[in-house]
Amino acid sequence: MASKLTTDFFNRDPKIVAKELLGKAIVRKLGKTKLKGKITETEAYYDGNDPASWARFNGKYKKIMEMEAGTILVKMVHNNWLFNIVTSKKGDASAVLIRAIEPLNFNARGKGPGILTKELKINKEQNNKNITTNKEIWIEDNLDNIEIEKSFRIGVKRDLSQKLRFFIKGNKNVSRI
DNA sequence: AGGAAGATCTACT
DNA sequence: GTAGATCTTCCTA
Numbered sequence: 001m002a003s004k005l006t007t008d009f010f011n012r013d014p015k016i017v018a019k020e021l022l023g024k025a026i027v028r029k030l031g032k033t034k035l036k037g038k039i040t041e042t043e044a045y046y047d048g049n050d051p052a053s054w055a056r057f058n059g060k061y062k063k064i065m066e067m068e069a070g071t072i073l074v075k076m077v078h079n080n081w082l083f084n085i086v087t088s089k090k091g092d093a094s095a096v097l098i099r100a101i102e103p104l105n106f107n108a109r110g111k112g113p114g115i116l117t118k119e120l121k122i123n124k125e126q127n128n129k130n131i132t133t134n135k136e137i138w139i140e141d142n143l144d145n146i147e148i149e150k151s152f153r154i155g156v157k158r159d160l161s162q163k164l165r166f167f168i169k170g171n172k173n174v175s176r177i
Numbered sequence: 178a179g180g181a182a183g184a185t186c187t188a189c190t
Numbered sequence: 191g192t193a194g195a196t197c198t199t200c201c202t203a
Contacts, residue, residue, distance in 0.1 A: 041178095053184090054183085075184085077183050077186090079185080079186080
């Protein structure tokens with residue numbers, strides 16, 4: 001039975017949240033339509049220790065990341081929206097990035113990370129909202145049996161030598177391997 | 178107003 | 191696998 005995730009779920013270490021988020025269903029309500037996608041790839045981000053984390057910019061993003069667990073953080077980079085959920089307790093500036101989903105009940109035009117935000121129509125509007133209380137987007141439990149794999153960052157260009165990337169083994173929706 | 182930075186994508190070899 | 195392109199946002203002066 002599908003149950004909606006609450007603040008307690010996100011109020012933990014980002015790497016735990018990232019791991020357990022895999023296989024869960026993200027639900028986006030657009031008017032009468034309800035889009036569901038299975039989360040297939042996530043990454044955990046910490047504060048200043050993480051060279052790629054937005055928190056190191058000491059600005060607006062860090063402020064949001066220090067907010068309550070479950071806060072949605074959206075940023076446009078490279079013409080793609082990146083969808084993050086703040087984790088851990090207030091003041092920790094940590095978050096989980098959802099990189100890819102697998103469409104469950106709709107057709108995606110594109111593939112890869114783009115579908116997450118383009119097809120689900122995620123944009124600035126969702127920024128700073130709370131995913132546990134929002135009525136248009138939330139995450140619910142999914143009973144799929146999945147195999148979780150973890151790895152280092154994709155590619156070699158950016159150096160983020162931490163094993164904080166999680167994805168579903170063998171899933172074709174994962175951007176790159 | 179200008180400059181800098183970025184977690185990507187696409188194409189080609 | 192590697193390189194480059196292109197875009198949006200944020201910070202500082």
